[in-house]
Amino acid sequence: MTENFTDEEKQGFYKxxxxxxxxxSHFISKPIEDEVLSKILNAAHHAPSVGFSQPWNFILIKDQDTKKKIKESFEEEKNRSSQLVEEPKKSKYLSFKLEGILESPVNLCVTYDPTKFGPFVIGRSSIPEAGLYSVCCAIQNLWLSARTENIGLGWVSILSNDTLKETLDLPEHVIPIAYLCLGYVDEFAEKPDLETKGWLPRLELKDVVFFEKWNDKENKNWEKIQKMIKENLDYA
Known part of the structure; x- marks a missing residue:
């Protein structure tokens, strides 16, 4: 496990x-094989975590009644959040397909348990949120491994956490972090949907990288990489 990546392996990772x-959308009826699903979950479970606390749990969901309850929460929250947007953006927002809860063969709730391994976790005393960030690392592992298995994944964040906790019988101290929809798809879009539909643009790399201090984009100690970043190299 310690050998370097080959060029082909590097290309696969970046792909x-x-x-x-x-x-x-684009989910098809083909079920996810248990072997593949277990590989994806194991990849998520091997994410880095603060103090090696592994504060995540994964709840797999197929039951249609459960899915319908979650879908109802989505519809309620989407309508509620639409009140925060003025026309014409409001109508555009409401027209978007933003979940695949019923269409995807597997739903998955990823949770955060701050009580795992007791109250003291190395690295979490100064930044308590580090435990939550660890769960996000697991979600990213899961997302990328799903993509390598040609499985689509969508994160539904327009939901009530209270509804999730009640529907999934979560203990009071356990926090739902992500509700995910997984399944094989007939295609992966060339670009993110919200970029294609003109909701927001993709920022260029040069707009989000600073050197040494906030908002310093011209530090002389970093001239070579500054030039590369300004060229906005596309490695895709």
């Missing part, structure tokens, strides 16, 4: 990153 999509 998964650049072609990963937040999938809301």
């Amino acid at each position: 998964a990153i650049y072609s990963r999509r937040d999938v809301r």
